[in-house]
Amino acid sequence: MLAMNYRGPxxxxxxxxxxxxxxxxxxAIVRVxxxxxxxxxxxxxxxxxxxxxxxxxxxxxxxxxxxxIGPDVQxxxxxxxxxxxxxxxxxxxxxxxxxxxGNCHESNPExxxxxxxxxxxxxxxxxxxxxxxxxxxxxxxxxxxxxxxGMDPDDAVLLTDVVPTGYQAAEMGGIQPGDTVVVFGxxxxxxMAAKCSWLFGAGRVIVIDHVEYRxxxxxxxxxxxxxxxxxxxxxxLFLKKATDWMGADVCIDxxxxxxxxxxIQTITGRKGLLQAGSATALHWAINSVKKGxxxxxxxxxxxxxxxxxxxxxxxxxxxxxxxxxxVKRLLPxxxxxxxxxxxxxxxxxxxxxxxxxVADAYRIFADKLDNCIKPVLIPxxxxx
Amino acid sequence: xxNLAKNFSHIKGWGIDADPKNDPTYPMKQHxxxxxxxxxxxxxxxxxxxxxxxLHSNERPNVSAVFGTSAPPRGLSGxxxxxxxxxxxxxxxxxxxxxxxxxxNAVEGIxxxxxxxxxxxxxxxxxxxxxxxxxxxxxxxxxxxxxxxxGAAILLLRGRNKSRRD
Ligand SMILES: [Zn+2]
Ligand SMILES: [Zn+2]
Numbered sequence: 001m002l003a004m005n006y007r008g009p010x011x012x013x014x015x016x017x018x019x020x021x022x023x024x025x026x027x028a029i030v031r032v033x034x035x036x037x038x039x040x041x042x043x044x045x046x047x048x049x050x051x052x053x054x055x056x057x058x059x060x061x062x063x064x065x066x067x068x069i070g071p072d073v074q075x076x077x078x079x080x081x082x083x084x085x086x087x088x089x090x091x092x093x094x095x096x097x098x099x100x101x102g103n104c105h106e107s108n109p110e111x112x113x114x115x116x117x118x119x120x121x122x123x124x125x126x127x128x129x130x131x132x133x134x135x136x137x138x139x140x141x142x143x144x145x146x147x148x149x150g151m152d153p154d155d156a157v158l159l160t161d162v163v164p165t166g167y168q169a170a171e172m173g174g175i176q177p178g179d180t181v182v183v184f185g186x187x188x189x190x191x192m193a194a195k196c197s198w199l200f201g202a203g204r205v206i207v208i209d210h211v212e213y214r215x216x217x218x219x220x221x222x223x224x225x226x227x228x229x230x231x232x233x234x235x236x237l238f239l240k241k242a243t244d245w246m247g248a249d250v251c252i253d254x255x256x257x258x259x260x261x262x263x264i265q266t267i268t269g270r271k272g273l274l275q276a277g278s279a280t281a282l283h284w285a286i287n288s289v290k291k292g293x294x295x296x297x298x299x300x301x302x303x304x305x306x307x308x309x310x311x312x313x314x315x316x317x318x319x320x321x322x323x324x325x326x327v328k329r330l331l332p333x334x335x336x337x338x339x340x341x342x343x344x345x346x347x348x349x350x351x352x353x354x355x356x357x358v359a360d361a362y363r364i365f366a367d368k369l370d371n372c373i374k375p376v377l378i379p380x381x382x383x384x
Numbered sequence: 385x386x387n388l389a390k391n392f393s394h395i396k397g398w399g400i401d402a403d404p405k406n407d408p409t410y411p412m413k414q415h416x417x418x419x420x421x422x423x424x425x426x427x428x429x430x431x432x433x434x435x436x437x438x439l440h441s442n443e444r445p446n447v448s449a450v451f452g453t454s455a456p457p458r459g460l461s462g463x464x465x466x467x468x469x470x471x472x473x474x475x476x477x478x479x480x481x482x483x484x485x486x487x488x489n490a491v492e493g494i495x496x497x498x499x500x501x502x503x504x505x506x507x508x509x510x511x512x513x514x515x516x517x518x519x520x521x522x523x524x525x526x527x528x529x530x531x532x533x534x535g536a537a538i539l540l541l542r543g544r545n546k547s548r549r550d
Contacts, residue, residue, distance in 0.1 A: 007490065007493050007494075007497075007504065007509055008489070008490025008491075008493060008494075009490065010510055011490075011504075011506065011509040011510055012509060012511075013504075013505075013508065013509045023432050023433070023450075023453065024429075024430065024432040024449075024450050025430055026429065026430070026450075027450075047486060047487075047490075050479050050482035050483050050486065051465065051468075051482045051485070051486065052486055053454065053455035053457075053461075053486070053489055054455065054489045054490055054492065054493035055454065055455045055493070056454040056455050057454065072430070088450070090429050090449060090450075092426055092427055092428070092429055093426050093428075094422070094426055097426070105444075105448065106428065106429055106448045106449040106450065107448055107449075107450055107451075108448055108451070109438050109439070109440035109441065109444070109446075109447040109448045109451045110438075110439060110440065110441055110451075110469075111441050111473055112441050112443045112444050112473060113473055116448070116450070116451075116452070122439070122452070122454075122455070122465075123482075125448075125451055125452045126438075126451060126452030126453065126454050126455065127451075127452030127454065128452065128453075128454045138432075138450040139429070139450065171401075171406075174406060175402075175406075176402075176404070177399060177402055196401075198392070198395045198397065198398050198399075199397050199398070199399070199400055199401040199402075200399070200401050200402050200406070201398070201399040201401075201402035203390065223394065223395055302479075303473060303478075303479050304473065304474060304475075304476070304478075304479050305476075333401075337397065340397075341396065342396055342397035342400070343397075359508055359509050359510065359511040359513075359514075360511045360513055360514035361511070361514075362511055363510065363511025363512070363514040363515050364511070364514045364518065366511075367515065367518075367519065367522070369514065369515070369518035369519055370518045
């Protein structure tokens with residue numbers, strides 16, 4: 001079968017790989033019909049996530065058709081069309097029992113700080129991902145969800161990560177009616193976080209980024225104020241002024257390790273790998289939220305240390321909320337929102353690329369070329 | 385607040401998920417009795433047979449019930465990875481060797497390709513076709529800088545060889 005193959009920093013290609021096997025009684029094999037490249041895949045692409053081994057296949061956002069099931073799979077049957085949340089969750093461990101499906105303890109032997117994630121390095125369990133024709137899906141009865149009839153596959157594929165992550169970012173912000181919310185990053189997750197902030201009753205939503213076309217997009221899509229930090233001397237000062245010198249009630253970091261905007265962070269975090277990614281967006285979030293405010297982090301940071309201004313967190317009395325998204329927990333509500341037209345995820349898809357052209361798709365997305373917001377890869381069998 | 389006086393009718397679904405009790409919101413513990421203090425004793429799913437080399441964090445007693453099998457540790461990078469796993473996740477001793485192993489692994493990948501008689505098409509792997517189409521200026525710059533650096537390196541090495549011969 002065809003599968004994306006990672007060869008080293010910024011080098012990926014399409015190769016023939018063996019068809020995946022059932023390795024566990026609760027496994028299923030899914031024939032992929034759509035998969036996305038995610039902003040967090042760029043951390044892998046750039047070689048910033050430790051234990052990203054050559055030969056692995058990325059892709060944690062995919063939907064497809066169940067081809068084969070293991071003997072213990074009961075809810076899914078061959079032929080079902082499913083959306084597969086990015087986190088691999090057993091449903092049984094202490095954390096899954098709490099609804100923390102993004103923190104499952106039975107899906108990742110390599111690390112305890114992160115659960116299993118499809119196509120996301122050995123630090124996240126060493127699973128091959130969905131940027132391929134077929135993929136092995138463990139615990140098939142727990143998270144994978146049959147796509148409701150009539151739902152557009154382009155909407156469904158964004159429900160595997162981007163939509164729930166944006167939504168949980170807003171949810172973790174504890175937004176109260178009338179709150180001012182600042183979202184750092186106008187990628188797909190930031191766009192969704194801005195949109196969802198209104199659902200929690202925000203009174204004002206501001207998005208900060210440095211790419212003009214992305215700001216233009218989010219302004220229209222999420223009805224929010226947008227500002228380009230390249231046009232500011234100091235984004236924190238700018239936001240203080242814009243919020244009557246108080247700071248925002250809630251700040252959302254939807255950027256993570258690849259943040260631009262600070263030379264020292266870029267050198268130590270992105271280029272030198274001396275810290276777990278550039279924490280620029282997080283600095284800005286912590287420093288521009290009001291005292292007693294909440295900072296919600298969904299941007300991906302690697303292990304283990306960062307230069308984070310913890311003194312400011314203490315002195316300002318901030319609450320920091322952060323997690324990998326528990327997609328399964330949020331799906332029922334979000335499916336409702338998509339069906340009622342409250343959310344329109346597919347509007348973010350700007351590029352439809354044949355799976356065979358995966359290297360070009362990564363380049364377009366990574367370099368923000370051709371006004372790209374969200375690329376989706378389509379395997380040959382899904383194109384006819 | 386003045387913002388509340390604003391009319392939000394242009395935003396579909398405004399406030400539909402607002403909940404005054406939602407502060408500071410998820411993830412709040414559902415089990416206030418501290419369910420997880422019972423320890424590592426949930427009814428574990430069946431164990432996936434461990435028939436390849438799986439490195440597991442020393443912060444857990446076992447291999448998780450399922451795991452991925454995409455690329456078992458091999459070669460020099462594999463040795464570095466095995467070493468890394470003797471340290472806990474909170475230690476630089478764990479992460480720095482892994483980052484180093486990744487760099488070594490990229491070189492191993494090229495050697496592997498060559499051994500199979502496959503010359504990797506770096507131009508295509510880097511997606512430079514797309515870069516050329518949408519941003520030819522930046523690609524030209526990258527190639528120029530690359531050529532200059534390679535050229536300078538070659539000159540430097542030559543100079544060194546010469547001086548050795550003298
Ligand atoms: Zn993603
Ligand atoms: Zn679990």
